[in-house]
Amino acid sequence: MKRKKPYTLLNKVEPYLWILPSIILMAIFIIVPIGFVFRMAFSQVTKAGLVKGFCGFDNFSKVLKSAKFGLVLKNTIIWTILVVGLSTVLGFILALLLNNEFKGRKIARAIVVFPWATTLVIQASVWKFIIDTDYGALNTLLKTLGIIERNVNWTPAPEAFFAWEIACGIFVTIPFVCFTALSGLQSIDASYYEAATVDGANYWQKLGHITLPLVKPSLTVATVLNIIYVFNSFPIVWTITKGDPASRTDTLVTYLYKLAFYNGKQGEAAAVSVIGFLILLVCASIYMVSTLKKGDE
Amino acid sequence: MKKLIAMLLVLTMVLALAACGGSKTAETQAPAAEAPAETQAPAASAADGEKVTVTMIAAQYGPKTGDWWTEFEKKFEAANDGIDLVVDCVSWNDIYTVVNTRIANGQAPDLLNIDVFADFQADGLLLPAEEWCSAETYAKFYQAFLDQSEIDGTIWAVPDLASARAMYYNKDILDAAGVEVPTTWEELTAACEAIQAYDPDIYPWGIDMTTDEGQAAFAYYTWGNGGGFVDDNDEWALNSAENVAAVEYAVGLVKAGLTNSDPATNTRYDLQDLFCAGKLAMMIAPNALSSQAGEAGVNYGFAAIPNNSGTSVSAGVMDRIMCFDNGQTAEQMAAITAVVDAFYDDEPYAEWVLMEGFLPATSAGGEACAAADPAMGAWIDIVGSAKFYPTAKAEWADVKQGVIDVEQQALLGGNVQELLDALQAEIAG
Numbered sequence: 132m133k134r135k136k137p138y139t140l141l142n143k144v145e146p147y148l149w150i151l152p153s154i155i156l157m158a159i160f161i162i163v164p165i166g167f168v169f170r171m172a173f174s175q176v177t178k179a180g181l182v183k184g185f186c187g188f189d190n191f192s193k194v195l196k197s198a199k200f201g202l203v204l205k206n207t208i209i210w211t212i213l214v215v216g217l218s219t220v221l222g223f224i225l226a227l228l229l230n231n232e233f234k235g236r237k238i239a240r241a242i243v244v245f246p247w248a249t250t251l252v253i254q255a256s257v258w259k260f261i262i263d264t265d266y267g268a269l270n271t272l273l274k275t276l277g278i279i280e281r282n283v284n285w286t287p288a289p290e291a292f293f294a295w296e297i298a299c300g301i302f303v304t305i306p307f308v309c310f311t312a313l314s315g316l317q318s319i320d321a322s323y324y325e326a327a328t329v330d331g332a333n334y335w336q337k338l339g340h341i342t343l344p345l346v347k348p349s350l351t352v353a354t355v356l357n358i359i360y361v362f363n364s365f366p367i368v369w370t371i372t373k374g375d376p377a378s379r380t381d382t383l384v385t386y387l388y389k390l391a392f393y394n395g396k397q398g399e400a401a402a403v404s405v406i407g408f409l410i411l412l413v414c415a416s417i418y419m420v421s422t423l424k425k426g427d428e
Numbered sequence: 429m430k431k432l433i434a435m436l437l438v439l440t441m442v443l444a445l446a447a448c449g450g451s452k453t454a455e456t457q458a459p460a461a462e463a464p465a466e467t468q469a470p471a472a473s474a475a476d477g478e479k480v481t482v483t484m485i486a487a488q489y490g491p492k493t494g495d496w497w498t499e500f501e502k503k504f505e506a507a508n509d510g511i512d513l514v515v516d517c518v519s520w521n522d523i524y525t526v527v528n529t530r531i532a533n534g535q536a537p538d539l540l541n542i543d544v545f546a547d548f549q550a551d552g553l554l555l556p557a558e559e560w561c562s563a564e565t566y567a568k569f570y571q572a573f574l575d576q577s578e579i580d581g582t583i584w585a586v587p588d589l590a591s592a593r594a595m596y597y598n599k600d601i602l603d604a605a606g607v608e609v610p611t612t613w614e615e616l617t618a619a620c621e622a623i624q625a626y627d628p629d630i631y632p633w634g635i636d637m638t639t640d641e642g643q644a645a646f647a648y649y650t651w652g653n654g655g656g657f658v659d660d661n662d663e664w665a666l667n668s669a670e671n672v673a674a675v676e677y678a679v680g681l682v683k684a685g686l687t688n689s690d691p692a693t694n695t696r697y698d699l700q701d702l703f704c705a706g707k708l709a710m711m712i713a714p715n716a717l718s719s720q721a722g723e724a725g726v727n728y729g730f731a732a733i734p735n736n737s738g739t740s741v742s743a744g745v746m747d748r749i750m751c752f753d754n755g756q757t758a759e760q761m762a763a764i765t766a767v768v769d770a771f772y773d774d775e776p777y778a779e780w781v782l783m784e785g786f787l788p789a790t791s792a793g794g795e796a797c798a799a800a801d802p803a804m805g806a807w808i809d810i811v812g813s814a815k816f817y818p819t820a821k822a823e824w825a826d827v828k829q830g831v832i833d834v835e836q837q838a839l840l841g842g843n844v845q846e847l848l849d850a851l852q853a854e855i856a857g
Binding site: 182282372 | 638640828
């Protein structure tokens with residue numbers, strides 16, 4: 132019989148020592164900045180950026196009372212749900228396609244990575260250029276093909292601008308979902324499908340009863356990460372519209388940037404940031420807990 | 429034994445990380461976007477040997493600004509042995525973030541070149557101009573420019589350059605459409621309609637109501653209608669009848685389809701590109717458009733901004749240089765004065781202003797610029813009669829964003845009177 136390891140102080144401390152570097156890194160790069168934001172949210176901050184002491188919930192009440200905040204929060208929710216939802220569906224479908232054996236599969240997979248590998252600011256600038264009324268590539272193409280005679284304004288209303296921004300967001304998010312789903316798909320044992328085929332299951336039955344349940348953990352991780360990334364995404368909206376006109380395309384992040392650096396209200400901007408952080412914390416927790424619980428069952 | 433070695437390695441790694449962490453924290457607290465790390469040292473403690481260090485943040489006006497300042501640093505240091513001048517040239521996109529972060533971390537520069545100053549003054553961060561600007565240099569500035577930086581009877585910053593706005597027009601388009609250069613709002617509307625009838629693919633009039641510079645549009649039309657941001661007593665008067673009519677007129681031009689397609693997102697730079705491509709007939713722009721349009725081969729002219737009150741008012745924009753109170757010693761103050769004197773020395777100053785394509789803020793600079801470029805003469809007269817934004821008032825940042833929001837809401841169909849009433853109530857209480 133193997134002897135039990137003697138219980139020493141070293142044994143007790145050892146695991147903590149191993150994870151200490153990660154904890155230190157997390158503390159420096161995550162917890163300290165979050166702490167600064169919280170301190171700022173509860174402080175009176177001058178326009179030049181000096182912290183002048185504790186002011187309780189003043190910044191929060193100013194933000195919540197402002198007429199803009201409701202509109203911006205609504206925009207942020209629409210933006211997050213549509214970008215994350217649609218990119219998850221489309222990314223998963225693309226992963227199913229790329230999981231098939233076909234000629235040029237490697238090249239196709241490489242092409243899918245491109246939108247992900249390019250800087251968001253460049254992506255957004257390219258989209259802005261495509262839809263531009265006066266020089267846009269879309270109008271030029273349609274005119275060359277003889278489909279239109281005069282330039283079309285593709286962004287006649289704020290909603291149209293927002294829709295283009297969402298489309299751009301989906302385009303850059305698809306690769307991440309696609310590759311996470313693809314890694315999940317490739318880990319599924321082919322014998323499940325063989326057994327199902329023997330039992331006479333059709334494609335949809337295999338998709339619903341084998342593929343989806345087994346890919347679900349990968350998609351859950353991708354969705355939670357995407358909710359956080361997309362909710363906090365700044366470059367797309369900022370590059371295309373800066374939240375204009377009249378905050379109709381602002382999300383919480385562009386709104387707080389304007390509050391901080393255009394209006395000089397850094398305390399209120401920090402309060403918006405804290406509100407966003409709490410919303411994300413709650414959403415991500417609920418989603419994680421519910422999906423993982425179902426997985427365990 | 430192996431375990432002991434592993435433990436020692438872990439401990440070493442932890443200590444190394446902790447050591448790195450210390451400096452990283454300092455960096456994350458001061459993410460000066462484009463500022464090199466060594467320039468973040470506060471002036472007071474940045475003695476390099478026996479040299480006195482002067483730190484400065486300069487706004488990047490154009491692609492050549494950074495090189496110009498590097499050259500200035502070299503020449504200045506060669507002429508002033510005991511002074512180490514460190515200039516950070518920061519783009520307009522980042523400068524507010526960089527400056528605020530450095531102030532928040534107690535690392536304010538000695539000298540700052542930016543547009544606004546009132547917020548820094550309100551926090552007691554600035555030194556009066558006469559404490560760091562020599563009498564000789566101080567006497568060079570146009571008094572009207574100095575007055576723009578006055579709070580409670582003290583001048584807190586000196587102007588570095590200015591720009592004024594005028595109406596640019598494409599002579600060829602106006603001739604082809606058979607219209608004269610408009611001087612009043614009525615003539616402007618008629619000219620726009622004639623140009624539209626001549627060629628529906630040309631935008632007759634350019635309007636920028638974006639977050640970038642929407643406050644300029646507010647200034648052009650309200651000043652041209654006898655209104656403005658403040659009344660005669662320098663009190664906010666945003667919802668005056670003249671202002672309401674002015675915004676309604678500008679929005680009316682957009683609604684009538686006489687302007688660029690989307691004034692809420694087309695910036696002045698977009699409009700200048702359209703103008704240079706011959707797709708826009710008229711727009712209000714600074715003198716910098718002359719060289720751009722000239723290079724593009726546009727047959728352009730410029731004239732006073734059309735108005736509705738009988739008096740044309742040009743909108744002036746002025747940037748400043750200010751000095752932060754970092755508890756400098758007498759020696760450091762002398763070094764700062766030397767830097768300012770060297771910058772405003774007539775010849776290099778005129779060269780800098782001409783290179784940037786702006787207008788000088790000193791009379792000697794004005795004469796030198798006019799001698800070097802005859803077209804400048806007309807502009808120097810325009811800037812002399814220009815009105816400026818009320819940037820010395822503490823609420824300016826809110827007013828600026830507020831009027832832009834009013835314009836954009838009006839474009840979406842909002843009631844101008846109600847919007848301006850609400851803004852006035854918010855600002856003036």
